[in-house]
Amino acid sequence: MATTWRKIKPMGARPEILRMAGVNKVFNGQTVALQGMNLTVNEGDFISLLGPSGCGKSTALRLIAGLMHPTAGAITWAGGQEAGDLGVVFQEPTLMPWATVAHNVWLPYRLRGKSFVAVRDQIRLALKLVGLEAFEDAYPRELSGGMKMRVSIARALVTSPRLILMDEPFAALDEITRHKLNNDLLELRAKIGCTVIFVTHSVFESVFLSDRIVVMAARPGRVHRELAVDAPYPRGEDFRTSADYAALCREASGALHQAMGDAA
Amino acid sequence: MSIADPIPLLDAEEQKRARARQIDRIGRWLLPVLTIGLAILLWDRVVVWNEIPHYILPGPGLVAQTLIKDWAILFDALLVTLQITLMALAVAVAGGVGLAVLFNQSRFAEMSFYPFAVILQVTPVVSVAPLIFIYVENRMIGLLLCAWLVAFFPILSNTTLGLNSADHNLRDLFRIYGATRWQRLRYLQLPSALPYFLGGLRIAGGLSLIGAVVSEYVAGTGGIGSGLAFRILEAGYRLNIPRMFAALALIAATGVVIFAGLSFLSHALLHKWHESALKREI
Numbered sequence: 001m002a003t004t005w006r007k008i009k010p011m012g013a014r015p016e017i018l019r020m021a022g023v024n025k026v027f028n029g030q031t032v033a034l035q036g037m038n039l040t041v042n043e044g045d046f047i048s049l050l051g052p053s054g055c056g057k058s059t060a061l062r063l064i065a066g067l068m069h070p071t072a073g074a075i076t077w078a079g080g081q082e083a084g085d086l087g088v089v090f091q092e093p094t095l096m097p098w099a100t101v102a103h104n105v106w107l108p109y110r111l112r113g114k115s116f117v118a119v120r121d122q123i124r125l126a127l128k129l130v131g132l133e134a135f136e137d138a139y140p141r142e143l144s145g146g147m148k149m150r151v152s153i154a155r156a157l158v159t160s161p162r163l164i165l166m167d168e169p170f171a172a173l174d175e176i177t178r179h180k181l182n183n184d185l186l187e188l189r190a191k192i193g194c195t196v197i198f199v200t201h202s203v204f205e206s207v208f209l210s211d212r213i214v215v216m217a218a219r220p221g222r223v224h225r226e227l228a229v230d231a232p233y234p235r236g237e238d239f240r241t242s243a244d245y246a247a248l249c250r251e252a253s254g255a256l257h258q259a260m261g262d263a264a
Numbered sequence: 265m266s267i268a269d270p271i272p273l274l275d276a277e278e279q280k281r282a283r284a285r286q287i288d289r290i291g292r293w294l295l296p297v298l299t300i301g302l303a304i305l306l307w308d309r310v311v312v313w314n315e316i317p318h319y320i321l322p323g324p325g326l327v328a329q330t331l332i333k334d335w336a337i338l339f340d341a342l343l344v345t346l347q348i349t350l351m352a353l354a355v356a357v358a359g360g361v362g363l364a365v366l367f368n369q370s371r372f373a374e375m376s377f378y379p380f381a382v383i384l385q386v387t388p389v390v391s392v393a394p395l396i397f398i399y400v401e402n403r404m405i406g407l408l409l410c411a412w413l414v415a416f417f418p419i420l421s422n423t424t425l426g427l428n429s430a431d432h433n434l435r436d437l438f439r440i441y442g443a444t445r446w447q448r449l450r451y452l453q454l455p456s457a458l459p460y461f462l463g464g465l466r467i468a469g470g471l472s473l474i475g476a477v478v479s480e481y482v483a484g485t486g487g488i489g490s491g492l493a494f495r496i497l498e499a500g501y502r503l504n505i506p507r508m509f510a511a512l513a514l515i516a517a518t519g520v521v522i523f524a525g526l527s528f529l530s531h532a533l534l535h536k537w538h539e540s541a542l543k544r545e546i
Contacts, residue, residue: 065440067439083442088437090436094434096451096452097538098455098458107437107451110451111443111447111451139537141537
C-alpha cells in the first residue's frame with residue numbers, strides 16, 4: 001500500500017481510469033443480461049450501480065472484474081490494467097476460514113509471489129485502516145459479521161488498487177452495523193482516495209455513499225439514468241438526517257421507479 | 265427485589281445447565297467403561313454358571329492370562345499386522361490424494377480412470393486376493409496390495425469431493441487476483457479438502473486393518489513371520505481357543521487405537537477453524 005495517498009480531486013479534474021463503451025452481455029445466446037452500457041470511471045469517483053434484481057448490475061461488475069468477457073463492446077483501462085489494480089469485496093466476506101486475518105489480507109500479494117514478511121507493513125496498515133489491527137492473528141470464525149466484512153475490505157485495499165469493486169457488501173448485515181460501515185467506508189475513502197464502484201439495491205445507501213448513481217433497469221439490463229449526488233463530503237450522521245439527503249433520496253427513488261416502470 | 269440485592273451470578277437455569285454439562289463430561293468416560301466392564305463380567309458369569317469348557321468358550325480371565333502367557337508370539341504377530349496396516353494406509357493416502365488431485369486437474373483423466381477406481385472398490389478383496397497371491401511372489405507386497413485396495417477408495421472419493429467444494433466466491437477472487445492453477449490448488453482447494461480428507465482417512469484407517477487381516481486369511485498359513493490373522497488360523501487348527509480370543513482382542517484394540525489416533529489428528533488439524541471441531545458456547 002502506497003504511503004502517500006491519493007487526494008480526491010474535484011469532479012471535473014479527475015483523470016479517467018476505466019471506460020465501458022457499448023458493452024453487451026448475452027447468456028446462452030438468448031438472455032440479454034446487459035445492453036449497450038456506457039460508463040466512464042474517473043479517479044476518486046464513488047459510483048453506485050442501483051437497480052432491481054436482473055438489471056445487470058452484478059453482470060457489469062463481473063465484466064469489469066474480468067470474470068467474464070463482453071459479448072460486444074469494450075472495457076478499457078487507461079494505461080492498461082496491471083496486477084493489483086483491482087480490489088473486490090463480495091456480498092459475503094469470502095474469507096478463508098483456515099487462515100488468520102493477516103493471512104487472509106495477505107492473499108492478493110501472496111498470489112503475486114510476495115512473502116508475508118515483505119508485505120507485513122502493508123497488511124498492518126490495511127488492517128489499521130479498517131480498525132482491526134488488534135485482530136491480526138484471529139481466525140474468521142472468532143469475528144462478528146461486520147468485522148469479517150472489514151477484513152474483506154482490508155484485503156481489497158491492501159494493494160492500493162486503482163479501483164475497488166463492491167458487490168452489495170453490506171446487504172447481509174443488520175441496519176446498525178451497515179450504517180457504521182457506511183460511515184467508515186466514507187472516512188476510509190477520504191483518507192486514501194480510493195475509487196469505488198458499489199453495487200446496491202438500497203436507495204439510501206447509494207445516496208449516502210456516492211457522488212454518482214447509475215440507475216439501471218431490468219429485462220434487458222441497461223443503464224436508465226445517471227444521477228449526480230450533489231452533496232459535499234465529508235458526510236456523516238448529520239447528512240443522513242438532513243433535508244438535502246431526503247430530497248436526494250426522493251429523486252433517486254423516483255428514477256428507480258421510473259426504471260422499473262418502463263420495464264413492466 | 266430491591267436495587268441493593270446483589271444479582272446472583274448463576275441463576276437456577278444456569279446452575280442446571282452447569283450440572284448437566286458436568287454430568288455429560290463424566291458420563292462420556294464413565295458410561296462406556298461401565299458397560300464394557302459389565303459385558304465382560306456377564307461373559308465371565310455365563311462361562312462359570314454354565315460350566316462351558318475353555319475349548320469352546322474361554323472366560324475373560326483365561327483370555328487375559330493367555331494374552332500375557334503368549335505375549336511374545338502375539339506381539340510379534342501384532343507388529344507384522346500393524347506394519348502392513350500402516351504401510352497400506354500410507355500408500356492409500358498417497359494414492360488416494362494423488363489420484364484425487366489428478367482427477368481434479370484433468371477432467372479427461374477423471375472420465376477415463378474413475379471407472380477403474382470404482383471397479384477396484386466394489387470387487388470384494390477376498391475374491392481378488394487369491395489371484396494377487398498367485399501373481400505377486402513377495403507375500404508382504406501381496407498383503408500390502410490387498411490392504412491398499414480396500415483402503416484407498418474412501419480417501420479418493422472424499423478428497424475429490426473436498427477439492428470440488430471450495431467456495432465459489434473464493435474461486436472468483438483467486439481468478440481476479442490472477443492465481444495460477446497450482447496456486448489455486450495449493451492455497452484454496454487443498455485446505456478446503458482437508459476436513460473431507462480427514463473424514464476419509466478415519467474410514468481408511470479401519471479399512472486398512474480389515475484389509476490386512478482379511479488378505480492374510482486368504483494368504484493362508486504357508487509363510488513365516490506372519491501376523492495376527494495367521495496366529496488366529498493356527499490357533500484354530502490346534503483348538504487353542506483362548507489364544508484365538510487373545511489375538512482377536514489385540515486386533516480390536518489395534519483398530520480402536522488407530523481410530524483414536526486419526527480422530528486426534530483430525531481434531532489437532534481442524535480445531536482452530538472448522539465447524540466440525542468447534543465447541544458451541546451455549
